[in-house]
Amino acid sequence: xxxxxxxxxxxxxxxxxxxxxxxxxxxxxxxxxxxxxxxxxxxxxxxxxxxxxxxxxxxxxxxxxxxxxxxxxxxxxxxxxxxxxxxxxxxxxxxxxxxxxxxxxxxxxxxxxxxxxxxxxxxxxxxxxxxxxxxxxxxxxxxxxxxxxx
Numbered sequence: 707x708x709x710x711x712x713x714x715x716x717x718x719x720x721x722x723x724x725x726x727x728x729x730x731x732x733x734x735x736x737x738x739x740x741x742x743x744x745x746x747x748x749x750x751x752x753x754x755x756x757x758x759x760x761x762x763x764x765x766x767x768x769x770x771x772x773x774x775x776x777x778x779x780x781x782x783x784x785x786x787x788x789x790x791x792x793x794x795x796x797x798x799x800x801x802x803x804x805x806x807x808x809x810x811x812x813x814x815x816x817x818x819x820x821x822x823x824x825x826x827x828x829x830x831x832x833x834x835x836x837x838x839x840x841x842x843x844x845x846x847x848x849x850x851x852x853x854x855x856x
Contacts, residue, residue, distance in 0.1 A: 713782050729849065732745070764798050786807065791814070806835075
């Protein structure tokens with residue numbers, strides 16, 4: 707599969723989150739061309755503030771692969787990750803992050819600040835933003851527009 711195909715899979719997961727009343731973010735973690743973890747936002751339903759799509763995908767991969775380090779992996783996520791999620795990606799040793807929409811308020815890969823570039827980290831995360839950004843952003847805008855009307 708290609709980067710766009712993985713991002714479209716993440717968009718499908720984001721749609722599931724939206725249908726459940728959660729902020730529509732989806733994430734797919736790939737290792738050696740195989741999806742090893744995926745998730746969508748579910749902090750409301752799970753009563754867990756850490757239940758972001760990225761963290762759920764990392765947890766699933768860790769359980770599936772029997773470890774918490776995921777070198778060589780790539781995470782595709784529909785929204786630029788927050789500081790918590792960037793920290794988790796660094797600790798998990800994810801090699802590459804590909805995100806869709808930028809988050810100028812809380813994005814930790816350059817949207818609000820570049821946490822992934824902090825010089826004290828002992829792991830470097832390669833970041834690429836903007837893949838399918840319009841589709842990812844449109845899903846978020848529509849979700850919040852509908853919530854404001856309700």
